[in-house]
Amino acid sequence: MKFRVERDVLAEAVSWTARSLSPRPPVPVLAGLLIKAEGGSLSLASFDYEISARLEIAADVLEEGTILVSGRLLADICRSLPSAPVEVATDGSKVTLTCRNSRFNLATMPEGEYPELPKLPAVSGVVDGDAFAQAVSQVIIAASRDDTLPILTGVRMEIEDDLITLLATDRYRLALREVSWKPSTPGISTSALVKAKTLNEVAKTLGGAGDLNIALSDDSELIGFESGGRRTTSLLVDGDYPKIRSLFPDKTPIHATVQTSVLVEAVRRVSLVAERNTPVRLAFTEGQVTLDAGTGEDAQASEAIEATLDGDDITVAFNPHYLSEGLGAFSSPYVRFSFTSPPKPAVISAQDDASGEDREDYRYLLMPVRLPNQ
Amino acid sequence: MSRDQVSQRVEHAECRILHIDMDAFYVSVELLDHPHLRGVPVVVGSPSGRSVVLSASYEARRFGVRSAMPMSIAMRRCPTAVILPPHHRRYSEVSREVMRIFRSVTPEVEQLSVDEAFLDIGGSMRRLGGPREIGEQIRAEIQSTLGITASVGAATTKFVAKIASTRAKPDGLLLIPGDQTVAYLHTLPVSALWGVGAKTQEVLARIGISTVEDVAHTPVPTLRKLLGSSGEHVHHLAWGRDPRRVVVARPEKSIGAEETFSRDIDDSDVLRRELLRLAHRTATRLRASGHRAGGVALKLRYADFTTLTRSKKLDEPVDSANALYGAATALLTALGDRPMAVRLIGLRAESLETGGDGSTQLTIDRRDDNWRIAERALDDVNRKFGDAGVMPAGLLRPKGRQRVDGETHQGAEEMSTGTPAATPPAGYSRRPADPSGPLPDRAVTDPRTARE
Numbered sequence A: 001m002k003f004r005v006e007r008d009v010l011a012e013a014v015s016w017t018a019r020s021l022s023p024r025p026p027v028p029v030l031a032g033l034l035i036k037a038e039g040g041s042l043s044l045a046s047f048d049y050e051i052s053a054r055l056e057i058a059a060d061v062l063e064e065g066t067i068l069v070s071g072r073l074l075a076d077i078c079r080s081l082p083s084a085p086v087e088v089a090t091d092g093s094k095v096t097l098t099c100r101n102s103r104f105n106l107a108t109m110p111e112g113e114y115p116e117l118p119k120l121p122a123v124s125g126v127v128d129g130d131a132f133a134q135a136v137s138q139v140i141i142a143a144s145r146d147d148t149l150p151i152l153t154g155v156r157m158e159i160e161d162d163l164i165t166l167l168a169t170d171r172y173r174l175a176l177r178e179v180s181w182k183p184s185t186p187g188i189s190t191s192a193l194v195k196a197k198t199l200n201e202v203a204k205t206l207g208g209a210g211d212l213n214i215a216l217s218d219d220s221e222l223i224g225f226e227s228g229g230r231r232t233t234s235l236l237v238d239g240d241y242p243k244i245r246s247l248f249p250d251k252t253p254i255h256a257t258v259q260t261s262v263l264v265e266a267v268r269r270v271s272l273v274a275e276r277n278t279p280v281r282l283a284f285t286e287g288q289v290t291l292d293a294g295t296g297e298d299a300q301a302s303e304a305i306e307a308t309l310d311g312d313d314i315t316v317a318f319n320p321h322y323l324s325e326g327l328g329a330f331s332s333p334y335v336r337f338s339f340t341s342p343p344k345p346a347v348i349s350a351q352d353d354a355s356g357e358d359r360e361d362y363r364y365l366l367m368p369v370r371l372p373n374q
Numbered sequence B: 001m002s003r004d005q006v007s008q009r010v011e012h013a014e015c016r017i018l019h020i021d022m023d024a025f026y027v028s029v030e031l032l033d034h035p036h037l038r039g040v041p042v043v044v045g046s047p048s049g050r051s052v053v054l055s056a057s058y059e060a061r062r063f064g065v066r067s068a069m070p071m072s073i074a075m076r077r078c079p080t081a082v083i084l085p086p087h088h089r090r091y092s093e094v095s096r097e098v099m100r101i102f103r104s105v106t107p108e109v110e111q112l113s114v115d116e117a118f119l120d121i122g123g124s125m126r127r128l129g130g131p132r133e134i135g136e137q138i139r140a141e142i143q144s145t146l147g148i149t150a151s152v153g154a155a156t157t158k159f160v161a162k163i164a165s166t167r168a169k170p171d172g173l174l175l176i177p178g179d180q181t182v183a184y185l186h187t188l189p190v191s192a193l194w195g196v197g198a199k200t201q202e203v204l205a206r207i208g209i210s211t212v213e214d215v216a217h218t219p220v221p222t223l224r225k226l227l228g229s230s231g232e233h234v235h236h237l238a239w240g241r242d243p244r245r246v247v248v249a250r251p252e253k254s255i256g257a258e259e260t261f262s263r264d265i266d267d268s269d270v271l272r273r274e275l276l277r278l279a280h281r282t283a284t285r286l287r288a289s290g291h292r293a294g295g296v297a298l299k300l301r302y303a304d305f306t307t308l309t310r311s312k313k314l315d316e317p318v319d320s321a322n323a324l325y326g327a328a329t330a331l332l333t334a335l336g337d338r339p340m341a342v343r344l345i346g347l348r349a350e351s352l353e354t355g356g357d358g359s360t361q362l363t364i365d366r367r368d369d370n371w372r373i374a375e376r377a378l379d380d381v382n383r384k385f386g387d388a389g390v391m392p393a394g395l396l397r398p399k400g401r402q403r404v405d406g407e408t409h410q411g412a413e414e415m416s417t418g419t420p421a422a423t424p425p426a427g428y429s430r431r432p433a434d435p436s437g438p439l440p441d442r443a444v445t446d447p448r449t450a451r452e
Helices: A007-018 A071-080 A129-142 A196-206 A260-273 A320-328 B003-009 B025-033 B071-077 B088-105 B131-146 B158-168 B178-185 B198-206 B212-216 B220-227 B230-238 B268-288 B321-334 B366-384 B412-418
Strands: A002-006 A032-038 A041-047 A051-058 A060-063 A065-070 A085-091 A094-099 A102-107 A123-128 A154-160 A163-169 A173-180 A189-195 A211-216 A222-227 A230-235 A254-259 A280-285 A288-293 A301-306 A308-310 A314-318 A334-339 A346-351 A358-366 B017-022 B042-044 B082-084 B109-113 B116-120 B150-155 B173-175 B255-265 B291-302 B307-318 B342-354
Touching: A002 A007, A007 A032, A007 A041, A007 A051, A007 A071, A007 A085, A032 A060, A032 A071, A065 A071, A065 A102, A071 A102, A123 A129, A129 A154, A129 A163, A129 A173, A129 A196, A129 A211, A129 A320, A129 A358, A154 A196, A173 A320, A189 A196, A196 A222, A196 A230, A254 A260, A254 A301, A260 A280, A260 A288, A260 A301, A260 A320, A260 A334, A314 A320, A320 A358, B017 B131, B017 B158, B025 B042, B025 B088, B088 B109, B088 B116, B088 B131, B116 B158, B131 B150, B131 B173, B150 B158, B158 B173, B158 B178, B178 B212, B198 B220, B212 B230, B220 B230, B255 B268, B255 B291, B268 B291, B268 B321, B268 B342, B268 B366, B291 B321, B307 B321, B307 B342, B321 B342, B321 B366
Parallel strands: B042 B082, B150 B173
Antiparallel strands: A002 A060, A002 A085, A032 A041, A032 A065, A041 A051, A051 A230, A085 A094, A094 A102, A123 A211, A154 A163, A154 A189, A163 A173, A173 A358, A211 A222, A222 A230, A254 A308, A254 A334, A280 A288, A280 A314, A288 A301, A334 A346, A346 A358, B017 B116, B017 B150, B109 B116, B255 B342, B291 B307, B291 B342
């Protein structure tokens, strides 16, 4: 095998494919990148039994063939090469990589032992990459990072016809985001649980190239994403996701609207005195919300900002971290808080002006901290 | 008066550290209630073959019975021994009295366990006399007010005092004067040094080191090569150097409980049920001491005695058994398939924090909050009526097979009648790998009463 390709193209391709290599591969060959030179193109693939990644780039193929080399080492090498054409050629059981005056000899692994990559299921539909990436970034903040609760480390994708709903929760908050797409089969109704980490990678690395194809296998074991010649598959998380949609209250008699950036800043300041696990309190009254944190002999802080309140006065307390993470996911000028009563969940949604209606495509439900007197 | 003047008056004033240890503490306390057993081999522990000896009388020790030895071996070595089940509450009472006596001598008391402590008597000598006098006074007071005996070691450092009390046992006092410390240490086998266990002994024996004196005359770099960073420490000890002071306040770092099964357990349901029991025991202690746990650790000892611990941080500090149980079972599930049956299981609440402002982060699962309320109610009931035996139904056993204290479940089949109908968790399961299984976490105090 022998091929020639520009360093920048190769480095980008190798680093994307090597991204999904496991740091502790279950079998040695899975530490490798499978490189196949065929026709006028080069395909690179990686697999760790859970996630597979594959892409094709154009290359000057002088001799067709397939090799398996250490992905991590190849990525490190490509990253540090000068910007010039790279020539890769097999030489017995070794592979030689040359770029200007640099020359590397790498050991190859038996490609015959490399497992077959899962096939990308038939495409189920197409979503706009940017819209999907934004939606993912808004829900994954609520996904659990606790690996001992595997189900909650996933993001649930519920697909109903032309609407995908993404849901995530770590038991303290819950994010729901709707994004429209073009299904291949009208009226499709299905769901999948994808690891938040995987989905985040997909959004970051495949979201920027226009259309993003989503492929769900019929046996609902696998999900695939494809965009711009890159495809990745991932096993789905196994298990029953909690029925969390019902946690959004039907009726919320109390609404408060606050300017997003002003509130974000105020929360950031006031929570400086909220030591680990102490809440920040929000007291909504007519025309304003007063934030305060800290109790007793500890440091205390308070700040009042303008707010529009519709309903009874209400005081709620939140973990400052969960609150600011949620607020940070809103790009709208205003946010609306919807309440039923203090120890019940509060819902935050986007609003374009101080007195309009809120948008319901993204909702962030926040479980409050119950204060001693509540 | 300066310390120099005190030393002039008091003999061996340099030996300001006392290590005091009750002799066969559990047995001695039991003998107060069973005086007719004096002079007979007595062992405290559960009669089941799988538990370990908690304490053995000196008569039993003559047959080779030792603490922490499996009961089955103890019974083989000394078949005539009388076996008494433990009464931990009683031991705690006596222990409190013992510590009260220590504190009447000096406030500088570092309690090591239920029956031993270090005392720094540097400030008490002018009032009460030298280390020997003080040691004898304490021994006499324990004997006369509590009816049990204690042994005292007096030395210039903690670790030598500890060696001395061990050598003084039973019912004795040994003072090792400062100028004789090194000479005395050098008569001892290397195992007398703190931190030198079987493994270290083996390593040292390989290059012919078997006594403390050998260690003392081995260059530090050699020891460091053999023992790593502890090499230097061991060398210091061999020369009687131990800078550790008596530390009075030892804030609790963790609270936990563990259980050795009466036979090795494969069944995950049985392990989870035991975790539930340990979680309740631990959470009750957490709440009683006003702590919340920021982390949970699971400990497993397999049939071949290999032991592993796994711990996790919690998002929010907790003091509810349900939360501890959830975290511990998650750790158990995360271990995956176990290579062999489990001999011992333990649960610890770690990263303890006190106080807080009394506020509670709620979760989307309202049962979490209900549990907390139910468990507080359980504390109140048990406080009011003594340990009324209010417990989760998952831990109930059929009548006539009440649990002997210290002994554990015999197997899953016995438990089934006590477990309520399987209640699939509403919403999500904490055990995704086994969502069909029953969660043995229903309390007898109906949680519905706590629900809004």
